[in-house]
Structure formats: structure tokens, C-alpha cells
Amino acid sequence: MVGEYADYVQSFLKIADERIKDAVEQEIKSGLLWPDPRIGLNPSFESGGRIDTLADGEFLHQECRRIFQIKDSTGNVISPLELHRHQTEAIEVAKRGVNYVLTTGTGSGKSLAYIIPIVDAILREGPGKGIKAIVVYPMNALANSQAQELEKFLNFGYPNKKGPVTFRRYTGQESDTDRQEIIEQPPDILLTNYVMLELILTRTDESRLVDAARDLRFLVFDEFHTYRGRQGADVAFLARRARIACGGEKLQIVGTSATMSSAGDSRAEVARVASLLFGSKVTPDSVIGETLRRATKPYDFSDFASIELLRQRIISGEDPSLEADQFANDPLSSFVEQNFGLREDESGKLVRQLPSPIGKDTGAAAKLSDLTGIEIDTCINAIRRQLLAGYKIMRPGGRFPIFAFRLHQFLSRGDVVSATVEGAEDRELSFDGSVWRAKSNEKREALFPLVFCRECGQDYYLVHLLGTTAERLAKNQGLSGNTVPRFIPRSLSDSNSDDDSQAGYLFIGDWSTNESDVIDAIPEDWTEVSNNTSRITSKARVLVPIPVRVGIDGTVDEGGHKAFYFKGPFRFCLNCGVTYSNRQRSDIPKPEPAKEVVTFAPSKLPPFVSLLVHLQPTYS
Structure with a gap:
């Protein structure tokens, strides 16, 4: 898999400079795309006692003793279920009849912290009296996983694997037969997702499910931190509609989130966010975190x-x-x-x-x-x-x-390849994202990110021009005035320009500044014919590359290295002449290059540059 991913990434790379190409290939071989995995331990939790103890004290219904045990696939009991402290605290809060939130981490058994109170309430009121709990998941995969866990607890160990408390998954994955069966025989607990709950509340076919849930006791939003922005607003309205349509006097709303716990959010802040989403008050003392102990x-x-x-x-x-x-x-x-x-x-x-x-x-x-x-x-x-x-x-x-x-394990797109502004054989290369390097003479040496033409692999430096505009630089070559023009590194996505800075590119190579040669090299729509003579249009003249000499620290300097500067976005390659449409303002989603003016094709997303830019790891 690593090899195939490396081949995929390298298929976008076209680098003309053999020295840079070899360095990039070596970085890839050394593990640039496949960094060491990060390791995390599931911690030990403070004990909250056994289910048996809670049942003995009549804090839980006696049948919970039989349901919540560790069992094998045949229903044989392996061991009694010992709860974590936060699970017991959740049961205690649920007994108060208030809304609550679990902010414990991954692998902490958050689902039992609401399933046990739900099952206890159903057993006390009597099963088979309509839908008493709706559990809403952000993804079907979570609903499917939860259905398997409930099967072990609620059905294993009972005749024909049918326990007293019933549950069904209703997420849109079911067959028509199963869907009709659920509508005709509503379970005690319904597992769904937020899209399907919306449909249940609005479609006439599911009106019997709404009727069955008129005296709803629990409405649970699992991993509720995933609902943000517009989707968060939609789910917030959904929670309010569900409360109006199904909520009885005893309705409790429950939320879980592992991420809010790891982010260090305070109980007051979690309560505020949950109250906003649920449309129902959650107090800070009803936000339950985990209590850890050393192993x-x-x-x-x-x-x-x-x-x-x-x-x-x-x-x-x-x-x-x-x-x-x-x-x-x-x-x-x-x-x-x-x-x-x-x-x-x-x-x-x-x-x-x-x-x-x-x-x-x-x-x-x-x-x-x-x-x-x-x-x-x-x-x-x-x-x-x-x-x-x-x-x-x-x-x-x-x-x-x-x-x-x-x-x-993370997969990486790669990292930034940067270089000093010097000749191809002399410039120093860097892959660590540095923008400055100290020199022995106490001068700082600037490192600029490189990008590459997709057509020929020619490299360009990503720069911001500070201290003057490109027009002034063209007029005086940057060698006069009170402010010395200076180049600083930029990222490809940073294309903003203003009166004091301008996003552009530096090119090191041979390029003629003779007027007739320039007219032959630049895009055709940059020129016009007047009196049978071709000339550069006034609008295009500020886009023409400007000769400039750049010192090792990025300042414009008579003794610096010869280069050519042009403002972004990237219009054409000074090496191969490939041209891009001026209608495409961003350099990141450039289409495949063509000699003619092209229209952006959304299906052609590879950038015009073969970049090792912007480390953007994603989970695999």
C-alpha cells in the first residue's frame, strides 16, 4: 500500500532539475509519505462498582443484573459487568431526570452510560409500550456497531435470543420488508441517523413511528460535536422538532463526545454548546468526564x-x-x-x-x-x-x-522543498519548512518554497514582494528610492496582494528582455497590433517578467543573483511557454496546460505545479 501511494504521489511530480528530483526521491524513500505511527494507550478508569451491586440496592431494575453481563456468543456468562466510575455517575445523573452529556475519551464505554438508564427505565415502565428511546448517530457505521453491541447485551442468554427490551436499526439500509415490520411493530429503542429522523418526522409513511414515540423518554445524540456550521443548525432544529413531536414530560436529552474531552473544554462550555444544540438546558454539573487511574x-x-x-x-x-x-x-x-x-x-x-x-x-x-x-x-x-x-x-x-x-497511522502529501536564490548547482535545498538559515557572516539566508511547471518541470520560487509595487520595480529596477524592495517566502495558497506587498514568482534562467523576443514569448492575448506592429498591451505590461538581482537574504541587491520576477497568478511558463486562462485566478486547481486559452475543467484537479507543499496528514 505504501508503494502504491508513493507511485500515485510521484505521478504528479515533474521536476526538470535533476538535483532537486534526486533529493525529492530520496526523501520519499526515507519515509516522507509514511511517518512513524503515533501510539496512544487506552487508560485505566476508576471503578464504579458492579451492576449486581446497583441492582441489589434497587438502584437498577433486577433484570439489569441478567442483561448487563459479559457473555459469549451462546449466551453463557463470562463475568459480571464492572462499570467505570463515569458510567455509574451517568446512571446517577439520569436518575435525576435531567439532560446530561458524556465527554469521556475513546474506548471509555460511553454507550453504556446511556443504554443502561434507557433499559432500566423501559423495564420499570414495562416493555412494548412504544418507542421510549431514539439514539441518533452521525454515521451509519456507528449505528451498525451499536446494534451489534446491543444484540450481545439485550438478546444473548435469552430463549430464542429475544430479551424483554427490543431494539431496531432504522437508518435507510433496511429492506422494505424490515422497514414495514418496524413501522407495524415499533421497538422500545430505535437506532437511526439525523437524516432518517428528519424523514420520520416529515413523511406520512412513518407517521406510525411518530405516534409510537409520543411519550419518548430519551433522545440521544451520539458524538454530537460532529454537528457544526450549517449541519449543526439543521440538527439543532431537528432536536427541537423531535421534542415537540415526541417529547413527553419526562424526556431527557443525552449527548456524547470524545473530542470535546480531549480538547480540554470546560464543563460550563460543554453545557453551553449542548444546550444550544438540544434546545433544552444542560447544566455544568450534568457534564460527566472520565476519572483515570494508573495501571x-x-x-x-x-x-x-x-x-x-x-x-x-x-x-x-x-x-x-x-x-x-x-x-x-x-x-x-x-x-x-x-x-x-x-x-x-x-x-x-x-x-x-x-x-x-x-x-x-x-x-x-x-x-x-x-x-x-x-x-x-x-x-x-x-x-x-x-x-x-x-x-x-x-x-x-x-x-x-x-x-x-x-x-x-498518517499518510502525508509530503513537505515543502525550499531553496536559496542561487544557481542550480550552488543553491541549498531544505525539506524542513525553514524560511531562514543563519550564515557565518551573521547574514540570514532566505529559503523560498519551490513549485514546478506541470508541463516541463521548470522550478519557480514562491515569493511576496515587499516595499514597492511591481510597477515601481520595473521603472527603477529596484535600485533607488527610500525603501529597498525585498522578497519573502510565501505559500501557494497565499496569493493576496496590497499596496505594500505583491504575491508572485521568481524565475532563475535564461529569458530575453528584448521587446520582440518578449512579444514572441508571452501569451498571444497580451499583445495587440497597431500600425502593423505588435506591441504589449498596457494591461499586460505589468505582468511581463522583470529582471532583478536578489541577495541571499531576499533583498534586491546589485550584487545579488540574476532572476526574473512576475506577479501572480501563474499565467505562462517562461521555459516551455505553456499558457493558462486568465479566468482561473487560483494557481492551486489549474487545469491541464494547453497552448491555447483554456476553460477550467473541474474534473482536472491536479495543480499545475508538482508541489511537495503543505503537510496535510489524514487518517488511514
Whole structure:
């Protein structure tokens, strides 16, 4: 897959300069498009007690004891269900009859925090009395996954796999037969998406579902942070219409979001956003977060004795113990959890650590090597072995590994290739996005991003011209006046110009400034015929490339390197002469080049430049 992706990216690359081409290919081979995965540990949560305990105290209906157990596919009970503290807190808030929000992270069991109160309420009021809960998902994949989980809890262990509480998925994926069956026999719990809920409320065919939900008890919006902008407004109106059409006196609205928790939003802010979306009050004390605990012994790695224990552990080369207690007391286990799992916030509370790579440069292995003085490859292997061992060892209770880690793999478009303004053989290249480099004579050397013509691969420097307009520069060659013209780097998407700056390009190469040669080289619609003589139009004259000499720091300097400047957007290539329509103002979605004036074709999206610009990772 990596090879195919690399081939795809390289199919857009056309670079004439062999030195730059070789450097780009080497960067790709070294992993530019496939960086190290980031690793995150699912943390351990404070216990909230067992379902049995809540049922014994009649806090939950007795049948919940049978429903919410860990079972195999045949319905045999593997173990009682132990709740996390935030799940128990959610059940307690639900018992108060108020709206609430779960802001716990990924893998924290948010769905049980609303499913258990829903099932408890249905059991107490009696199943089969219409739709009592509607759960709205932003994607069908989430609804499908939830249906599978409910099948295990609500049906496994009952005769014919039919428990007392019924549920159905109604997302538009169902056959006509299933859809009609759901309308005629409405379930206790309906799983849907926001588009289908809109249709249910407006189509006459589904009016019986609306009637069945007249005394709705729970309206749940899973991952409600996904509803933003116009879509957020649509869902907010949908929530209000659903409340008017179905909401009974006891209706509770519930929201879940893992992202708002990781973003560090305060309870008051989450409550404000939820109240706005739901159209119903959510108070800050009804926003429930996660309470984490350590799975390993805490070591203070600012203390010399702890560092020495860690160092000796790695030097020993011993395999990690597969005994839970010994593994939890291992200083290397503690280091792994502190770097991939947990950290303390400013108040001293345990919160999730951001996913990070093992990596040689800035990852956990580099930190471990700096801390212990041990060679980095040894540290990489030690961390990998510890993670894999921790994945085999179950936490107390037997449900989850001590180190339930996730790999977040990114694909990259690449990075910026920049160069100094010098001759092809002398210029320095950079791939780290730097725009300045210090020189020994205390002058700063400017690095400008490069872009390449899709037709011939000629390179151009992306620049902003500061201190004067292009017209003034053309008039005095930039060598007079109170302000010295200067070029600074820009990105391709930054094409704004004003009185004091102008977005454009620098070209280093042979290009004649003779009037007749210029007329032959520029696009035909830049010229006009007067008295049987071709000349450049007044409007086009400011677009013609201007000879200029540029110093290493980007200033216009008589002793600088010879170049040609022209303002953006990119109109034609000074090397091959390919022309683009002036109707297409942006350089990013240029169509395939042609010698004639062309009309932009939306289907032809590859840019005119074969760029390694703008690192834009996406999840894969």
C-alpha cells in the first residue's frame, strides 16, 4: 500500500532539475509519505462498582443484573459487568431526570452510560409500550456497531435470543420488508441517523413511528460535536422538532463526545454548546468526564534512583514479565504509560496523554535515550517489547489488556522543498519548512518554497514582494528610492496582494528582455497590433517578467543573483511557454496546460505545479 501511494504521489511530480528530483526521491524513500505511527494507550478508569451491586440496592431494575453481563456468543456468562466510575455517575445523573452529556475519551464505554438508564427505565415502565428511546448517530457505521453491541447485551442468554427490551436499526439500509415490520411493530429503542429522523418526522409513511414515540423518554445524540456550521443548525432544529413531536414530560436529552474531552473544554462550555444544540438546558454539573487511574507503579523520572532503575532494567535485556503485578511494578512499564497513556494536568489531575511516536527524533525512544544514556535503537526495541507484552496481560477483571494501545497511522502529501536564490548547482535545498538559515557572516539566508511547471518541470520560487509595487520595480529596477524592495517566502495558497506587498514568482534562467523576443514569448492575448506592429498591451505590461538581482537574504541587491520576477497568478511558463486562462485566478486547481486559452475543467484537479507543499496528514 505504501508503494502504491508513493507511485500515485510521484505521478504528479515533474521536476526538470535533476538535483532537486534526486533529493525529492530520496526523501520519499526515507519515509516522507509514511511517518512513524503515533501510539496512544487506552487508560485505566476508576471503578464504579458492579451492576449486581446497583441492582441489589434497587438502584437498577433486577433484570439489569441478567442483561448487563459479559457473555459469549451462546449466551453463557463470562463475568459480571464492572462499570467505570463515569458510567455509574451517568446512571446517577439520569436518575435525576435531567439532560446530561458524556465527554469521556475513546474506548471509555460511553454507550453504556446511556443504554443502561434507557433499559432500566423501559423495564420499570414495562416493555412494548412504544418507542421510549431514539439514539441518533452521525454515521451509519456507528449505528451498525451499536446494534451489534446491543444484540450481545439485550438478546444473548435469552430463549430464542429475544430479551424483554427490543431494539431496531432504522437508518435507510433496511429492506422494505424490515422497514414495514418496524413501522407495524415499533421497538422500545430505535437506532437511526439525523437524516432518517428528519424523514420520520416529515413523511406520512412513518407517521406510525411518530405516534409510537409520543411519550419518548430519551433522545440521544451520539458524538454530537460532529454537528457544526450549517449541519449543526439543521440538527439543532431537528432536536427541537423531535421534542415537540415526541417529547413527553419526562424526556431527557443525552449527548456524547470524545473530542470535546480531549480538547480540554470546560464543563460550563460543554453545557453551553449542548444546550444550544438540544434546545433544552444542560447544566455544568450534568457534564460527566472520565476519572483515570494508573495501571503501573508511578516512578519519578526526575529522581536519579528511578532513572538508574530504569537504566538497569533496559541494560539487562530481560523479557518483560507476563505476570500482572511484576509487569505493573516494572519501571519501563511506568515510563511507557507516562509517555503514551497518562499525564498530570495543571491541577494534578490524571488526563490522557496525546498520542506520540516511538521515533528516533522526537518520540519516546529519544526521551528514553536522553534519560538513560542508552543507544536509541536499544530503547526503541525495549519500548516495542514492553507494549506488546502489556497487550497480552489482562487488567484485574480480565476484560482489557494493561496496555490496550492504538496505532494512529498518517499518510502525508509530503513537505515543502525550499531553496536559496542561487544557481542550480550552488543553491541549498531544505525539506524542513525553514524560511531562514543563519550564515557565518551573521547574514540570514532566505529559503523560498519551490513549485514546478506541470508541463516541463521548470522550478519557480514562491515569493511576496515587499516595499514597492511591481510597477515601481520595473521603472527603477529596484535600485533607488527610500525603501529597498525585498522578497519573502510565501505559500501557494497565499496569493493576496496590497499596496505594500505583491504575491508572485521568481524565475532563475535564461529569458530575453528584448521587446520582440518578449512579444514572441508571452501569451498571444497580451499583445495587440497597431500600425502593423505588435506591441504589449498596457494591461499586460505589468505582468511581463522583470529582471532583478536578489541577495541571499531576499533583498534586491546589485550584487545579488540574476532572476526574473512576475506577479501572480501563474499565467505562462517562461521555459516551455505553456499558457493558462486568465479566468482561473487560483494557481492551486489549474487545469491541464494547453497552448491555447483554456476553460477550467473541474474534473482536472491536479495543480499545475508538482508541489511537495503543505503537510496535510489524514487518517488511514
